[in-house]
Amino acid sequence: MRLPSALRGGVFVALLVSMPMLGLQHWFLNLLVFVLMYATMSSAWNLVGGFAGYPSLGHAAFFGIGAYTLALFFKDQVLATGYEPFLLLPVVGLVGALIGWPIALISMRTRADVFAIVTITFLFVVQTLAFNLHDLTGGSQGAALPIPPFAAGQYELPFYYVMVALLLFTMGLTFATMRSKVGLSLVSIRADEDKARGVGVRVIGVKVLAFSVSVGITAMVGAVWAYYESFIYPQFAVDPLITIAMVLMTFLGGRGTLWGPVLGAVILESGQQVLTYQLGAVQLYLIVYALLFLVIILLLPRGILPTIEDRLRQRRRSRRTEAPAAVWPEDPAIPSKADTVTTRGGGAA
């Protein structure tokens, strides 16, 4: 089991690193930068929404916080090499995580739909602040960042590699989470938080930690995006659609899995960009989003990867001659509520 997953990881890294060497056109590299951004953000969202089962709709607020943090830091500055903003990313991540900590402590006292409402409220508060704190954000006139002094022919490359690094960092963190007791605790919280409390799981600490790390990464992506765009406006920096995209991508690929959010981001983000380029209808992707969400709920409630994993497991089991569950034939198979919960995801794909 270890070899294939290591091999899969190795091929993935090699593919990401070597992709720009294939002489890709600018529009394609630009597309890849955005795919990587969304893959990173979906993977980050997955830590809270996937593993802990807390459907945050406020993550875009932290995307904006990251963008404006970088904008404030480099206000009216001229860059020498162009790499300075990238070096500041850990600080941006820390700022996002520190702001996320109290937000998580308050909002995570609620659950499920109420939690979603509390977090989306936070998103709109941050958006309103971004519009109105003119001295800090420039308000609706926007905020300028330093122009990256990269050669026009290779403009996308630094952003591409920084996003590759951020994605690998996030996936590494997800992998470590799945392999540690943090991941075990998060899944128990998603399954039955009250029961988890009762068996000594550090419920509050673990979910607040997951939220802070998740929004810290989101803030870093926001900072890279702001630098890439060079000029940011509140309606784009704190955009509910960014949150919706993270949620959709994670649900499509498979929440609570390592590769699911990445797969979802590749499909949805590239699909959206292709639709925009091909059809010239910028808003058409919103209709496709809505349709996809319906299709996912109807056909793949657990997402692509967990569904495939389930099918494979069922096939393996049907090949076995003796089922282990038959150890106790005398047990009454009284159906319980827990039976219905198995469709909520949690594989290690």
Place this chain on the structure above:
Amino acid sequence: MTDLLSVHDVTKVFGGVRAVDGASLSVEEGTITALIGPNGSGKTTLFNIITGYLKADAGRVEFAGRDVTGSDPGRLYREGLSRTFQQARVFPQLTVQENLVVAGGYGWRKLFSSRVGNEDRERAASLLEEFRLDRVADLFASELSYGQRKLLEFAAVLMSAPRLVLLDEPTAGVNPVLIETMERHVRERNAAGITFLIVEHDMTFVMRLCDPVIVLDAGRPIFTGEPSVVQNNALVLDAYLGS
């Protein structure tokens, strides 16, 4: 023998219903104490208050000589007071082995250690074997039968080496063979030093296993004594059958 758990004048009101009404009781260390009573007499509410899932409107709970009124369930669990639920509650998305490991009551530093380390595996292995769950250790808990889940839930709360275990209807919904198994496990664990407080409707189970028996009616204890005496007590018969 000293009291491991004592409840003093605990009251809990839901709207106009006094679910627990000034209840006081104690559980002596080393005993298998039963808490019985007709439906709606406040047994589960009292369980929820003792284990920190509900806040009492009035009264005090002491565990191992310490006031633990309103303590968090997780903290109580780590201090040695654990419970099971009326409907077996396990984590369906975790394997049977992981269900045990997650209940290890580990501290912050261990959180960042391996999901199921060697030490955890060893700790879980003996319980899995004891509860005959070793052959299904790698299955998801969602794949177990209800009876197996009941056993798994019981086994899981033993992972933290508790001093007092509260069992909420351990035999509800399980077959006679498993009832005997459950009884054997309670006896063995009790002999190993664990105190039990059991809510149960199966009177034959209670009469065979428990001593003393506390009878609750309308939110307060009306009788405490040996099982043989309880059966013939007029107050108890009134509570169950009506006068």
